[in-house]
Amino acid sequence: MTELELRDLRKTYRARGRPAVEAVRGLDLALRSGELLGLLGPSGCGKSTTLRMIAGLETVTGGDILVAGSSLVGRPAQQRNIGVAFENYALYPPLTVAGNLAFGLRARGRAARKDVERKVADIAERVGLTGLLDARPAGLSSGQKQRVSLARALIREPDVLLLDEPLSHLDAAQRDTTRRELKRIQKDLGHTTILVTHDQEEALSLADRIAVMKDGVIQQLGTPYEIYDSPANLFVADFVGEPPINLLPGVADGEGHARLSDAARIALPVPVAAGREVVVGIRPEDLCLSPEGLSARVVAHEPLLESGIATLALGGIERPLVVLTGPETRLAHDERVHVTADAQLTHVFDAETGDALR
Amino acid sequence: MSTGKRLSGVLADLALILYFVFALFPIAWMVILSLKPADQLFSTYFSFSPTLDGYRTVLGDSEGIPFVRFFVNSLVVSVGAVALSLVVGLPAAYASARWRFRGSENLMFTLLSFRFAPELTVIIPLFVLYQKLGLFDTYVGMVWVLQLVTLPLIVWIMRSYFADLTPELEQAALLDGYTRRQAFFRVALPLVKPGVAAVSLLAFIFAWNNFVFPLILTSNEAQTVTVGALSFLGGDRPKYNLTAAAALVSVVPPLLLALTIQRYLVRGLSFGAVKS
16 A cells, blocks of 8 residues: 655646636645545635546646656556546446546556456456446446446556545435445545545545645645644635634634624623634534524524524624524514523634634 | 317428429430430420430440449449548547637648638649649549548538537546547547537538549549540530439439438438437
């Protein structure tokens, strides 16, 4: 098994008559052998470009890509031994599943037929495709196509596995089972893997570590818990979490509180100098309804099965406050309620730079 | 079924029949003409003693006009032109669909312009050039000049076929260790086979039907059926029955070809329109 390292990786697109676009600006990442790293970010953040540079489908403007210590830059895709499961699966329609899997093995000269058959049967069993080997791609469900695509990437025993939005085209039920399968297969076979996704749930549930990207720069690198529990800046806090975090602008009073409006004050987790403009972030699940605290009016309450989502209006504050409620809670429109937040679970960011204050 | 519906059905059928008569009449007239004996050509419309003499004369090379050779010439020249265009055009179409390089759009537009510039604008300089280069009245000369007809067609149509293929298919092959060339031949090309069949047929028909180039650039050795069929009109008396027979014989190859690849043709012509 192998480590993967990206050193100051850069990609700039230049076209005549148009300003240059810096898609990736100096990425540094190091993956341990067998690690699954999630590259998470909105579309256009450079995550797919990064993946394509590692695979050799895109030229590198600057920096280096190292697999097991040796550089891949300058080597064509054919000589890199990287496995990619493409977002659109890219299965070859005229061939059966077995044919698709064998196709890659036949690239370098004539592989022994017995050998090919054994490898196809082997990978099919690991990925759970044994009964489908004679089917054609058109007859498969999206989840099955995804497994074929994964098996095709794995059959050559690649040094590094790249997954491009592996769950984005699956329906909810298939997504759950495929996610579980994906995690099991990756842990079983132990490939060093990069998962590219815009879906936080996919990244949080699958990845050992997550790199959150924006505008070609990594905003934060950490375990799913670190990303979620202590976001490094406003972007990460806002991007990760469902329903999204409440972000409330305010001014620190120098006594451990931030003033959100004339009436509303909220306790801060860290001391902040008086007069500093801040943004207070509180996740909906860290707020609770209680007999006292900030006074608010119920705008809407959506009861879901295991919880409910309440949208509240705080006096003097424009943005609505979203609170996760318990399954038993019943709220009426325009009802007056009070909410409290645990200062230890509250996040505070500098309003100007967006960086977390710790 | 209500009477209203039945009536509109009948009317629709009637309209179709009218259209068929209108469309097929010239062909029927040609068939009739080709079966007439020479002495009844101008005497009657429909009552005549049918004979295959016209076909016998045309195919028997009598009258001093080597029609069979013209026919073979047409086959050689048209097949040759399409084959050359495929060899050059398929990689060109693939490259222009996959990569934008300096001048690629200008190149494509230049190719297209061959189609909308009238052939007559280039024919006189071509005639002089062909005379000087020894290409006049040769197969090579005809295959070459027909590239103006077949190459733009093949490049432009195949370009949209290749553009509709998702590039990930070839990229997956590259990652598997295939070369670019192999990815083209073993992944991209087999998937556009219906398109190749359809566009080859179209190109063949255009090459076969071309009239101006063989008219000016050939005299005898490499002359094709389109010009050759007209030779029967020369001489002291125009022999319309022979021209008709020659024209009908020359319809056979494109027709046969169209029928054999019909299966591909329907798929091929609709393929580019809808992305899978």
